[in-house]
Amino acid sequence: xxxxxxxxxxxxxxxxxxxxxxxxxxxxxxxxxxxxxxxxxxxxxxxxxxxxxxxxxxxxxxxxxxxxxxxxxxxxxxxxxxxxxxxxxxxxxxxxxxxxxxxxxxxxxxxxxxxxxxxxxxxxxxxxxxxxxxxxxxxxxxxxxxxxxxxx
Amino acid sequence: xxxxxxxxxxxxxxxxxxxxxxxxxxxxxxxxxxxxxxxxxxxxxxxxxxxxxxxxxxxxxxxxxxxxxxxxxxxxxxxxxxxxxxxxxxxxxxxxxxxxxxxxxxxxxxxxxxxxxxxxxxxxxxxxxxxxxxxxxxxxxxxxxxxxxxxxxxxxxxxxxxxxxxxxxxxxxxxxxxxxxxxxxxxxxxxxxxxxxxxxxxxxxxxxxxxxxxxxxxxxxxxxxxxxxxxxxxxxxxxxxxxxxxxxxxxxxxxxxxxxxxxxxxxxxxxxxxxxxxxxxxxxxxxxxxxxxxxxxxxxxxxxxxxxxxxxxxxxxxxxxxxxxxxxxxxxx
Numbered sequence: 001x002x003x004x005x006x007x008x009x010x011x012x013x014x015x016x017x018x019x020x021x022x023x024x025x026x027x028x029x030x031x032x033x034x035x036x037x038x039x040x041x042x043x044x045x046x047x048x049x050x051x052x053x054x055x056x057x058x059x060x061x062x063x064x065x066x067x068x069x070x071x072x073x074x075x076x077x078x079x080x081x082x083x084x085x086x087x088x089x090x091x092x093x094x095x096x097x098x099x100x101x102x103x104x105x106x107x108x109x110x111x112x113x114x115x116x117x118x119x120x121x122x123x124x125x126x127x128x129x130x131x132x133x134x135x136x137x138x139x140x141x142x143x144x145x146x147x148x149x150x151x152x
Numbered sequence: 153x154x155x156x157x158x159x160x161x162x163x164x165x166x167x168x169x170x171x172x173x174x175x176x177x178x179x180x181x182x183x184x185x186x187x188x189x190x191x192x193x194x195x196x197x198x199x200x201x202x203x204x205x206x207x208x209x210x211x212x213x214x215x216x217x218x219x220x221x222x223x224x225x226x227x228x229x230x231x232x233x234x235x236x237x238x239x240x241x242x243x244x245x246x247x248x249x250x251x252x253x254x255x256x257x258x259x260x261x262x263x264x265x266x267x268x269x270x271x272x273x274x275x276x277x278x279x280x281x282x283x284x285x286x287x288x289x290x291x292x293x294x295x296x297x298x299x300x301x302x303x304x305x306x307x308x309x310x311x312x313x314x315x316x317x318x319x320x321x322x323x324x325x326x327x328x329x330x331x332x333x334x335x336x337x338x339x340x341x342x343x344x345x346x347x348x349x350x351x352x353x354x355x356x357x358x359x360x361x362x363x364x365x366x367x368x369x370x371x372x373x374x375x376x377x378x379x380x381x382x383x384x385x386x387x388x389x390x391x392x393x394x395x396x397x398x399x400x401x402x403x404x405x406x407x408x409x410x411x412x413x414x415x416x417x418x419x420x421x422x423x424x425x426x427x428x429x430x431x432x433x434x435x436x437x438x439x440x441x442x443x444x445x446x447x448x449x450x451x452x453x454x455x456x457x458x459x460x461x462x463x464x465x466x467x468x469x470x471x472x473x474x475x476x477x478x479x480x481x482x483x484x485x
Contacts, residue, residue, distance in 0.1 A: 065405065067344025070234045070285050070316070071173060 004138035009102050010095035012134040013116050013124035019044045022051055022083035026062065029054055029082060039112045039127070043086045048121045052086035055112070061085065092117040095124065103131050155458045156267035157186060157194045158255050160247040163272045165240030169228045172236060173404065173441040174272065174286040181447040182270050182437070186454060193458060195264065199271075202249035202294065209297035210290050210324045215281045219245070219288055231283045245273055245288040252295030252391075255434045260303045260389065262472065265460045266422070266433040268394075268453070274438040276318030276393045277343060285316065285343055292393045292436045293324035299389050300330055309334065309387035311378065311421060313414075314395020314438040315405040317346025317358065321393060326352030332385040334378055336361060336370070338398070338405050357381045366400070366408030374420055382424050389432045390425050392418075396440030396449035404441050411445075411452040418456035431460055 019042040020029060032041060033056060040055030062085045063072045092115045093102055105114065106128060116124035164176045186194060207216050220242055222229055229237045248271035255267035275292055277285030296308040310325065312318040312335040322345070325331035332355050337346050339360035346358045359373050382390075396414065398407035418435075425431045435457065440446035 065341045067340060067342055070342045070404065073233055076233065 001139060004135055005098070005100055007099035007134055007138060008095065009093055009097045009099055009116055009126055010124065012099055012130040013095065013126040014130065015124045017042065017122070017125040019048065019122055020054070020082055021045070022081060022086075024082045025078065026059060026080050026082065026085065027078040030059065030078065033059070042115045042122050042125060043082050044122050050090070050092060050115055050117050050120075050122045052083070052088045053090040053115055054082050054086040058085045058087060090115060093126070094118060099131060099134055102126060106131065154193045154195050154264055155454065155460075156255060156258055156264045157196045157270060157454075158199050158251040158267060159183060159196070159270040160199045160244075160251065162240060162243040162247045163270075164244075165238075166244035166273055167228065167238035167240065168236040168286070169238075172234075174234075174274065174439070176272075177443060178440065178446055179270060179272055179437075181443045182450045185447045185451050186270070191451075191454065191458070194454070197254070197258070199247050199251040199254050199269075201243065201246035202253060202289070206253050206294055206298055207249060207289060209301060210293045211278075211280050216289075219283060235283050235286055235288070237288075241273065241288065244271075247271065248273060248275065249289045249291050249294045252291045252434065252436050253298040256295050256299045256303070256389070256391075259432050259434055260299060260305070262430075262475070265431045266425075266457045267435065268450075268457055269434070269436045270450075271437055274314075274395070275436070276312055276314060276321045276395070276438050277316070278320040279323045280320075282320075284320075286439070287320060290320045290324050292318070292391050292438075293321045295434060295436065296325060296331055296389075296391055299391075305388040306330060307332070307385055307387045308389050308391065309382060309385055310391045310393060311382075312336070312393035312395070312438070313398065313417060314393055315398040315402065315407050316342050316395070316439065317344075317360075318393055318438075319343045319345040322346070322350070322352065322356055322358075326350075326356050329353060329355055331355055332381065332387065333357070334381055335359065335393075336373060336378070336398070338363060338365075338407050341405060355385075361407060363406035364408060367410065367413050370409060370413055370417065374417065379420065379424060382421075383428070386428050387425075388429045389434070390421060390429065392421065392433065392435040393438050394435045394450075394453060395438030396446050396453075399440065399442060399445040399449055401442040401445040402440065404439070409449075411448045414449045415452040415456045418453050422456065422460050426460070433457065433460075 043052040113127035251269040278287035278290045299305045309332040317337040334357040336359045398409040400408040
């Protein structure tokens with residue numbers, strides 16, 4: 001585990017991740033979720049400034065009951081732009097953040113992934129799977145087995 | 153003395169299109185249940201069409217004409233995403249509003265203790281000049297206005313326990329101190345109105361309930377808000393906007409009422425009615441979109457209506473004896 005403590009977010013994140021613009025229709029976002037194993041996708045402007053994040057949860061939330069319609073209508077909702085349902089000002093992390101800190105954040109927030117931002121621009125995304133993989137990688141060779149009944 | 157059941161075949165012909173939750177099968181499920189042995193004492197009555205006079209007490213004539221102008225010769229026409237017209241919708245809507253007026257007539261004239269109108273389209277979202285939320289004409293408000301205009305009742309209360317706020321009924325009645333409108337509904341869902349601070353001229357009591365609210369919350373708001381408001385008002389007639397979509401199995405909301413809760417609430421309303429207005433209650437179907445839950449809830453509601461408190465029965469008998477006496481005196485003179 002000591003090796004893991006040396007890792008930073010940038011060592012485990014997916015760099016230059018797929019991102020969408022604020023005008024992307026929810027229908028296209030859903031197709032993206034279908035074809036990739038994403039749980040969420042960052043929303044950026046032309047200069048890759050992070051505007052928000054749109055997750056499967058946000059998509060579900062778009063269909064929850066509200067004051068606008070007695071019955072939520074699939075086609076109407078799927079024609080909405082990402083900007084209408086994304087989570088704005090999302091929590092993001094810096095690439096230099098220790099991965100152990102990032103792990104702590106994911107646990108506390110119960111979130112599945114976080115965008116990685118450097119100089120105001122989206123540079124990566126880091127998900128639960130990435131951290132699990134890093135844990136495995138960090139410990140596979142270097143962990144020293146502890147034997148309770150080791151000979152004295 | 154029994155409970156009157158008002159319904160009409162035209163209400164089954166209002167076709168909202170494939171898969172629509174406000175479907176004819178709702179009424180079929182209700183009527184099939186009410187045809188079973190425990191409801192044999194119900195007196196089924198056919199209903200007349202509402203007259204223009206009855207409708208225009210709430211809706212401007214131009215609105216009524218606009219609705220009828222939109223009715224298609226075949227197929228469906230959408231007034232909004234969810235409010236759909238079919239060729240038979242006009243007659244169904246007239247029978248629905250007509251049923252409430254006929255029921256009011258019968259109950260005020262003491263032909264029975266109370267009545268249930270098994271009708272569709274529902275009415276409580278229809279504002280004086282705006283059809284919406286499956287509703288074309290404000291059936292309950294039309295009945296309330298009818299009771300005041302034709303029978304001279306000074307105070308008419310409408311209790312609306314549909315899971316959605318009855319924005320139409322409220323809009324129709326909130327400016328007249330002769331009406332009291334009380335609504336329990338789920339907060340933050342359609343149509344977005346019904347906040348506590350919407351109080352009309354002091355004659356509107358809105359009780360929004362948070363998602364997940366159930367039996368305990370219902371009993372709490374009855375004791376602390378609904379019953380005191382009703383007793384203060386001393387209605388001469390109580391109309392119920394009886395939607396059953398606050399049931400825990402309903403797909404369009406997240407309240408957790410049960411059949412027993414509907415029976416209990418009906419009994420409470422009847423007990424107040426027995427004290428204030430000789431038990432006069434006219435109940436009008438609104439929403440409810442799980443067919444089994446709807447049928448079971450209506451059954452519980454109507455059973456409670458049929459077992460109206462003895463107090464109401466006693467005052468009815470008194471009324472009948474008085475009428476007979478008057479008739480005898482008239483015949484003798």
